[in-house]
Amino acid sequence: MKIQDIKCIGVLGAGVMGAGISQTAILAGYKVITRDLTDEILARAKENIINGHFGLKEAVEHGKITQERMDKDLANLTLTTKVEDLKNCDLVIETIGGGPSGQVENKDIKLKVFAELDKVVKKNAIFASNTSKFTIADLAAVTSRKPLFIGMHWFSPANLMKIVEVVWTPDTSEETIQAIETLSEKLGKMHVRVKDVPGDMAHVGYRVLFAAQEEARKIVEQGICTAEGVDIIMMGGFNWPAGPIGMSMSNRANRVQKK
Numbered sequence: 633m634k635i636q637d638i639k640c641i642g643v644l645g646a647g648v649m650g651a652g653i654s655q656t657a658i659l660a661g662y663k664v665i666t667r668d669l670t671d672e673i674l675a676r677a678k679e680n681i682i683n684g685h686f687g688l689k690e691a692v693e694h695g696k697i698t699q700e701r702m703d704k705d706l707a708n709l710t711l712t713t714k715v716e717d718l719k720n721c722d723l724v725i726e727t728i729g730g731g732p733s734g735q736v737e738n739k740d741i742k743l744k745v746f747a748e749l750d751k752v753v754k755k756n757a758i759f760a761s762n763t764s765k766f767t768i769a770d771l772a773a774v775t776s777r778k779p780l781f782i783g784m785h786w787f788s789p790a791n792l793m794k795i796v797e798v799v800w801t802p803d804t805s806e807e808t809i810q811a812i813e814t815l816s817e818k819l820g821k822m823h824v825r826v827k828d829v830p831g832d833m834a835h836v837g838y839r840v841l842f843a844a845q846e847e848a849r850k851i852v853e854q855g856i857c858t859a860e861g862v863d864i865i866m867m868g869g870f871n872w873p874a875g876p877i878g879m880s881m882s883n884r885a886n887r888v889q890k891k
C-alpha cells in the first residue's frame with residue numbers, strides 16, 4: 633500500500649485518542665470510518681469532535697477554518713458500530729482501550745480484535761496500532777499481514793500534539809514505513825522512526841516520561857523534596873512546561889473526568 637493509495641482511513645475506537653485522530657484525518661481531507669462498540673460512545677465522540685475543546689466549532693470561531701469547510705469535512709466522517717464497515721479501508725488505526733477492568737491498555741483485547749479485523753479488512757490494507765505500551769510484533773503476529781503492520785503512536789490531544797512515533801518491526805516493509813511517515817506529514821505531524829522491541833516497554837516518549845516520573849516519586853518518598861518542589865525545579869531549571877508529578881496527576885485527572 634503506497635501513500636497515494638490511502639484514501640480511506642478506519643479508526644478503531646472512538647475514545648479520547650480515536651476522536652482526536654478522526655478529527656485530524658478528516659481535516660486533512662481523508663474519508664474516515666470510525667468504529668466503536670455503542671451508538672452512545674459514537675455520539676459522544678462526534679460531540680467532542682464538533683463542540684469539544686479544540687473541536688471544529690472552536691476552529692471556526694477562531695477563524696482557522698470556515699463553516700463550509702467544517703461541514704464538508706464532517707461529511708467525510710462515518711461513525712459505525714459495525715466492524716464490517718471497515719472492510720474497504722486502506723489503513724486501519726487501532727486505538728482501543730477498555731475491557732472489563734476498564735484499563736486503557738489491554739493486550740488480550742487488542743490481540744482478539746486484530747485477529748478478527750484481519751479476516752474482515754481487505755488484504756492489502758495497512759494496520760497501525762496506537763498502543764503506548766505493547767510490542768508491535770506481538771500484535772502483528774495474530775494477523776496474516778506482518779509487512780503491513782506498524783505502530784503509529786500519537787500523543788494526546790491527538791489533534792494538537794505534533795509528534796507521531798513510527799514503530800517498525802523487523803517484518804514491517806519499508807513501503808509501509810514510508811507510507812505512514814508521509815501520511816503523518818499530510819496530517820500535520822512530525823514523525824520519528826522507533827524500533828520495536830520485545831517486552832511491552834512503551835516506545836520512546838512514554839518510556840522516558842515514566843522513568844522521570846518514577847525517579848520523582850522516589851525522591852518524594854525518600855523525603856528529599858516535596859512533590860511541588862520537584863515540579864518547580866524541573867519547570868524552573870529545565871523549562872519543562874509541567875513537572876513530572878503534576879503531569880502524572882493531570883493525566884489521571886483527565887481520565888477520571890472522562891469517566
Ligand SMILES: NC(=O)c1ccc[n+]([C@@H]2O[C@H](COP(=O)([O-])OP(=O)(O)OC[C@H]3O[C@@H](n4cnc5c(N)ncnc54)[C@H](O)[C@@H]3O)[C@@H](O)[C@H]2O)c1
Nearest residue numbers: 645646647648649650667668727728729730763764786788
Ligand atoms: N490517552 C492518551 O493519552 C493516549 C496517548 C497515546 C496512545 N494512547 C493509546 O490509545 C489507545 C486508546 O486510548 P484512549 O485514551 O483513547 O482510550 P479510551 O478509553 O478513551 O477509548 C478507547 C475506546 O475503545 C473502545 N473499544 C474497546 N473495544 C473496542 C472494539 N473492539 N472495537 C472498537 N472500539 C473498541 C472503547 O469503547 C473506548 O471508547 C490505548 O492503546 C492507549 O494506550 C492513549
